[in-house]
Amino acid sequence: MTRTVSTVAVAAVLLAAMAATRSHHFADLIGPGDASVAAFFLGGLLLRRVGWFALFAGVAGLIDLMALWGGVSAACVTPGYALLLPAYGALWLAGGRATGLLESVPGLLRGTAWLVAGTVAFFAISNLGFYAFSPAVAELTVMEFAGRVAVYLPGYLAQAFLYGAFGLLLARLLGADVRPAAAAA
Numbered sequence: 001m002t003r004t005v006s007t008v009a010v011a012a013v014l015l016a017a018m019a020a021t022r023s024h025h026f027a028d029l030i031g032p033g034d035a036s037v038a039a040f041f042l043g044g045l046l047l048r049r050v051g052w053f054a055l056f057a058g059v060a061g062l063i064d065l066m067a068l069w070g071g072v073s074a075a076c077v078t079p080g081y082a083l084l085l086p087a088y089g090a091l092w093l094a095g096g097r098a099t100g101l102l103e104s105v106p107g108l109l110r111g112t113a114w115l116v117a118g119t120v121a122f123f124a125i126s127n128l129g130f131y132a133f134s135p136a137v138a139e140l141t142v143m144e145f146a147g148r149v150a151v152y153l154p155g156y157l158a159q160a161f162l163y164g165a166f167g168l169l170l171a172r173l174l175g176a177d178v179r180p181a182a183a184a185a
Helices: 007-021 036-046 050-069 079-097 105-133 142-150 153-174
Strands: none
Touching: 007 036, 007 050, 007 153, 036 050, 036 079, 036 105, 036 153, 050 079, 079 105, 105 142, 105 153
């Protein structure tokens, strides 16, 4: 008999991880980096549906709004903030493509490649939005800005891998469906 975990439970755990670790809220108090990148990737892998993506995007925006109300600097909130939607969408789509992660070594390698691709796409899109609309970097050329933000990409990848691996392990232990979408239907 195979145990399965409800999609609601999976979503609740991913959203809770995102809320607890979003860097401008509790990370200074408890230490972990932001789990949002992995949460959107794992959401695409485990939840798949667009409605779940809309919920995750709404919760991420609500968390950010609450942070602003709590006194966090609004320096990163420019019209470019809207580009977080396609940035998170890239992660969700990459997660949806990362099928067969726990079924074979080729599946694991393919899933890892999708995690890297999704994280790099997220990083590029979100930073492009900031560069295009933030007066804080208006004096920088594209190359200067790229050089300054590129140093943060390894940290994004490391957090995505750590949270992603932990999330996949937990999903597997709890019996969540991590099969390809066609096999899961």
